[in-house]
Amino acid sequence: MVKKLEINTSFTHSVKRGLWKKIYTQRYLLLMTIPFIVVAFIFSYIPLWGWFLAFVDYKVGHDILGSEFIGIKHFNALFSDAQFYNVLRNTLVMGLLSMFSGFIGSIALALLLNEIRLKMFKRFIQTITYIPHFVSWVVIANILTSFLSPDGGVINRILLDLGIVDEAVYFMSNENWFWGIHTMAGLWKELGWSTIIYLAVLAGINPELYEAADVDGASRFRKMWHISIPGLMPTATLLLLISVGWIIQGGFESQFLLGNSMVINKSEVLDLYALRYSTQIGDWSYGVAITMFKSVVSVLLVLLANYLSKLFTSTKLF
Amino acid sequence: MIESRRVGDYVFSVLNYTFLILLSAATLFPFINLLAISLNDPLDTVKGGIYLWPREFTFSNYFYTFNNEKLFGAALRSVLRTVVGSILGVLTTAFIAYALSRKEFMLRKSMNLFLVFTLYLNAGLIPVYLLIKEIGLMNTFAVYILPTLVSAYNIMIMRSYFEQLPEGVIESSKIDGANEFQTLFRIVMPMSMPVVATITLFVAVMHWNSWFDNYLYTSRDANLSLLQFELQKILMSSINQVFAKGDSSSVRQALGASPQSIRSAITIVVTLPILFVYPFLQRYFVKGITIASIKE
Numbered sequence: 001m002v003k004k005l006e007i008n009t010s011f012t013h014s015v016k017r018g019l020w021k022k023i024y025t026q027r028y029l030l031l032m033t034i035p036f037i038v039v040a041f042i043f044s045y046i047p048l049w050g051w052f053l054a055f056v057d058y059k060v061g062h063d064i065l066g067s068e069f070i071g072i073k074h075f076n077a078l079f080s081d082a083q084f085y086n087v088l089r090n091t092l093v094m095g096l097l098s099m100f101s102g103f104i105g106s107i108a109l110a111l112l113l114n115e116i117r118l119k120m121f122k123r124f125i126q127t128i129t130y131i132p133h134f135v136s137w138v139v140i141a142n143i144l145t146s147f148l149s150p151d152g153g154v155i156n157r158i159l160l161d162l163g164i165v166d167e168a169v170y171f172m173s174n175e176n177w178f179w180g181i182h183t184m185a186g187l188w189k190e191l192g193w194s195t196i197i198y199l200a201v202l203a204g205i206n207p208e209l210y211e212a213a214d215v216d217g218a219s220r221f222r223k224m225w226h227i228s229i230p231g232l233m234p235t236a237t238l239l240l241l242i243s244v245g246w247i248i249q250g251g252f253e254s255q256f257l258l259g260n261s262m263v264i265n266k267s268e269v270l271d272l273y274a275l276r277y278s279t280q281i282g283d284w285s286y287g288v289a290i291t292m293f294k295s296v297v298s299v300l301l302v303l304l305a306n307y308l309s310k311l312f313t314s315t316k317l318f
Numbered sequence: 319m320i321e322s323r324r325v326g327d328y329v330f331s332v333l334n335y336t337f338l339i340l341l342s343a344a345t346l347f348p349f350i351n352l353l354a355i356s357l358n359d360p361l362d363t364v365k366g367g368i369y370l371w372p373r374e375f376t377f378s379n380y381f382y383t384f385n386n387e388k389l390f391g392a393a394l395r396s397v398l399r400t401v402v403g404s405i406l407g408v409l410t411t412a413f414i415a416y417a418l419s420r421k422e423f424m425l426r427k428s429m430n431l432f433l434v435f436t437l438y439l440n441a442g443l444i445p446v447y448l449l450i451k452e453i454g455l456m457n458t459f460a461v462y463i464l465p466t467l468v469s470a471y472n473i474m475i476m477r478s479y480f481e482q483l484p485e486g487v488i489e490s491s492k493i494d495g496a497n498e499f500q501t502l503f504r505i506v507m508p509m510s511m512p513v514v515a516t517i518t519l520f521v522a523v524m525h526w527n528s529w530f531d532n533y534l535y536t537s538r539d540a541n542l543s544l545l546q547f548e549l550q551k552i553l554m555s556s557i558n559q560v561f562a563k564g565d566s567s568s569v570r571q572a573l574g575a576s577p578q579s580i581r582s583a584i585t586i587v588v589t590l591p592i593l594f595v596y597p598f599l600q601r602y603f604v605k606g607i608t609i610a611s612i613k614e
Contacts, residue, residue, distance in 0.1 A: 051445060128346060131593065136527030138588075197607070278444050
C-alpha cells in the first residue's frame with residue numbers, strides 16, 4: 001500500500017517534470033504563438049462577452065456592470081419591431097442572391113474557361129477577371145455611381161442614344177433597382193476570382209475519362225455534363241456549405257457604400273441597422289441584441305447545412 | 319453524325335471565345351473609362367461622352383490630388399499602414415502556421431480549435447466597437463493593425479502548405495543546431511514562396527482597401543485619415559449633390575474642382591498600385607491557394 005503510493009507520487013512528479021521539460025524544449029514555438037493568441041483572444045473572444053449587454057439596459061457613459069438586468073426584453077422588442085423584419089428580409093434576400101449568382105456564375109465560367117485550348121488566351125482572361133476582386137468596395141461604388149449617374153453616366157447615355165428610355169433613369173435613388181445593382185456589382189467583383197478553385201479541380205480530372213468519351217463520339221456538351229460537372233460536384237457542395245453561414249453573416253460594406261437615404265428600405269442590412277440604432281439613437285444594448293441574433297443564426301445555418309449535406313451527400317464540413 | 323458534332327463544337331468554340339472576350343471587356347471598361355475621365359479636362363467632362371480616351375488631355379486632376387495636403391497625407395498613411403500591417407500580419411501568420419504544422423507542438427490541437435472557432439462565431443460589429451472603445455484604441459494607428467492581426471483563414475492556408483514540405487529538411491536543420499526561428503526563416507519560408515506571396519498579397523490588399531475601421535474608429539482624427547476614406551467621403555458628398563439636383567456649386571467649391579474628375583483621379587490612384595503588383599504575383603497565388611484548398 002505504502003509502496004504503491006510512493007510510485008504514484010514519483011509518477012506525477014515525473015509527469016510534472018516532463019511538462020516543464022516539454023515547455024522548455026518547445027519554448028520557441030510557444031514564444032511564436034502565445035503573444036498573438038492573446039491578441040486573437042482579445043479581439044475575437046472578449047467581444048463575445050459583450051453579448052451580455054443584450055440582457056441589460058446599457059447606455060453609453062454608464063457603468064457596464066452597474067446596468068440593470070432586464071432579461072430578454074430587448075429580444076422581445078426586436079421580434080416585434082417591424083423595421084427589424086424589413087432589415088432581416090434585406091439581409092437574407094441579398095445574401096441568397098449573392099450566394100446563388102456567385103455559385104452558378106463561377107461554375108459556368110470555370111467550365112467555359114476549361115474548354116479554351118489556347119493557354120495564353122486562358123491566362124489572359126483569368127488575369128483580367130481576377131482584377132476586380134482586389135479592388136475596394138469604395139472604388140466599385142465610385143465606378144457604379146458614375147456609370148449609373150442620371151447626369152451623363154455611361155449607361156444612361158447608351159440607353160438614351162438607343163432610344164430605350166426617354167429620360168435618364170435614377171438607378172441609385174430608386175429602391176427597386178437596389179437588389180439587382182447590388183447583386184450584379186458583387187458578381188462583377190468576385191466572378192473571376194471564385195473560379196480559381198474550380199479550375200484547379202477541373203485540371204485534376206483524369207484525362208483518360210475525356211479520351212474514352214472521345215472514342216465513344218461524345219460532343220463537348222456531353223463531356224461537360226457527364227465528366228466535368230460531376231467532377232466539380234464535391235468541391236462545389238463544400239464551397240456552398242461554407243457560404244451558407246454567409247447568407248446572414250455577409251458583409252455590410254457594399255450595402256453601406258451603394259445605399260443612400262432614398263433606398264434605405266431595400267439596402268439596410270442587420271449590421272447597419274445595429275450600427276444606426278447604437279450610434280444615432282444611443283441604444284447600444286439593442287444594437288448588441290441585433291448583432292448577437294445574427295451570429296447565432298449564422299452558426300445555426302452552418303450546422304443545419306452541414307447536417308443536411310451529411311444526410312444527402314457524403315460531403316461535410318466537420 | 320461526326321460532321322454535325324464537329325460543326326457543333328466549332329460553333330461552341332466561337333461563341334465561347336466571343337463571350338470571354340466580352341466578359342473581359344466588361345471587366346476592364348470601367349477602369350479605362352475612369353482613366354480617360356481622370357485625364358480629361360474637368361469642365362469638358364461635365365458635357366459627358368467620355369468613353370475610352372480623353373477628349374481634352376490634362377494632368378490637372380492628378381496635380382490637384384497630389385497638391386492637396388489632405389489627400390497627399392492620406393496617401394502616405396495608406397502606404398504606411400499597408401507596409402506595417404503586411405509585415406506584421408505575414409510574420410504573425412507564419413509564426414502560428416509554423417507552430418501548428420509541427421506535429422510535436424504541445425498546444426497544436428487546442429490552438430487549432432481556438433482558431434477554427436473564430437471562423438464560425440464572431441461577436442459582431444457593436445461588441446467589437448465597444449471593446450475598442452473600452453481599451454482605448456479609438457483614434458490610434460494601432461486600431462488599423464491589431465484587430466486583424468491574427469487571421470485564422472490565412473493561417474489555415476499557410477499551415478496546409480507548410481505541412482506538405484518534406485519532414486527531413488526540417489529535421490536536418492534542427493540537427494544542425496538551428497532553433498525554430500532560424501528553421502522558419504531560413505528553411506521553411508524560402509521553400510514556401512508561393513504561399514508566402516499569396517498571404518502577403520491578401521494582407522496587403524486588405525490593408526490598402528480598408529476604410530470602415532477608419533470611418534468607425536478614427537474619423538475624428540484627421541491625422542489618421544486614409545486614402546480610401548477620403549475617397550469614400552468625396553463619393554458620399556457627390557451622391558448628396560445628385561439628390562440636390564443641379565446645385566453642384568457647393569461641392570465644387572469645397573473640392574476646388576469638379577468632383578467627378580477628382581473622384582476618377584483618386585480612384586485611379588487607389589487602384590493602380592494593385593494593378594501593378596498583382597499580375598506579377600499571379601502565378602504564385604494561384605499555386606498557393608490551390609495547393610492549400612485542395613488539401614483542405
